[in-house]
Amino acid sequence: GAVVSQHPSWVICKSGTSVKIECRSLDFQATTMFWYRQFPKQSLMLMATSNEGSKATYEQGVEKDKFLINHASLTLSTLTVTSAHPEDSSFYICSARDLTSFTETQYFGPGTRLLVL
Amino acid sequence: GNSVTQMEGPVTLSEEAFLTINCTYTATGYPSLFWYVQYPGEGLQLLLKATKADDKGSNKGFEATYRKETTSFHLEKGSVQVSDSAVYFCALAVTNAGGTSYGKLTFGQGTILTVHP
Numbered sequence: 001g002a003v004v005s006q007h008p009s010w011v012i013c014k015s016g017t018s019v020k021i022e023c024r025s026l027d028f029q030a031t032t033m034f035w036y037r038q039f040p041k042q043s044l045m046l047m048a049t050s051n052e053g054s055k056a057t058y059e060q061g062v063e064k065d066k067f068l069i070n071h072a073s074l075t076l077s078t079l080t081v082t083s084a085h086p087e088d089s090s091f092y093i094c095s096a097r098d099l100t101s102f103t104e105t106q107y108f109g110p111g112t113r114l115l116v117l
Numbered sequence: 118g119n120s121v122t123q124m125e126g127p128v129t130l131s132e133e134a135f136l137t138i139n140c141t142y143t144a145t146g147y148p149s150l151f152w153y154v155q156y157p158g159e160g161l162q163l164l165l166k167a168t169k170a171d172d173k174g175s176n177k178g179f180e181a182t183y184r185k186e187t188t189s190f191h192l193e194k195g196s197v198q199v200s201d202s203a204v205y206f207c208a209l210a211v212t213n214a215g216g217t218s219y220g221k222l223t224f225g226q227g228t229i230l231t232v233h234p
Contacts, residue, residue: 006160034222041227041229042226043206043224043225043226043227044161044222044224046221046222046223049221093160095161095222105163105166106222108153108160108161108162109160110158111160
């Protein structure tokens, strides 16, 4: 099946620094990738929809200047948490839709756990 | 708006017991319904899906039937195994009349299942 990778899987950073998380579709092209945030024992909350070659679409309440998304190619999207603070600590998950598929199937990455000290 | 409500967990069962995880939804448009599973340390995986009323999705012994009249998509398995221990998420994606998805998934809060030998 289709594989989506995320890097890094774990990151600890100091408050005020920026952290970049990569999401890659390994064996398919993805015009659309999604970024989610998952709090402990809670559901996934969609943060933004990332479209290759265009600006990301952010969900209501998500700060676009705080969470910078770049989708420069059909296999890579990045999420940068700028000036991270402890409240940004969370589990970030990306997913990707297969370019050749018109179904709703999304393939999920394994997630990146961010801890801001 | 769209929303998904799952039965609260955690659910603890003995091996070979019958499993039901309830899921109800509210949606505009024509939703497709999904169950995703998240095994410890892994990303979400699509377990099964149904795209229209009365469809039954099935996979790995799990089943769920799209019930439009009760707006439900309950997950069932006749005999669970220890290896089924995971977090299960019910989700929906709204499609247009032509069946093309807008891609955005709305998740329930997740149900933790633990199966003991």
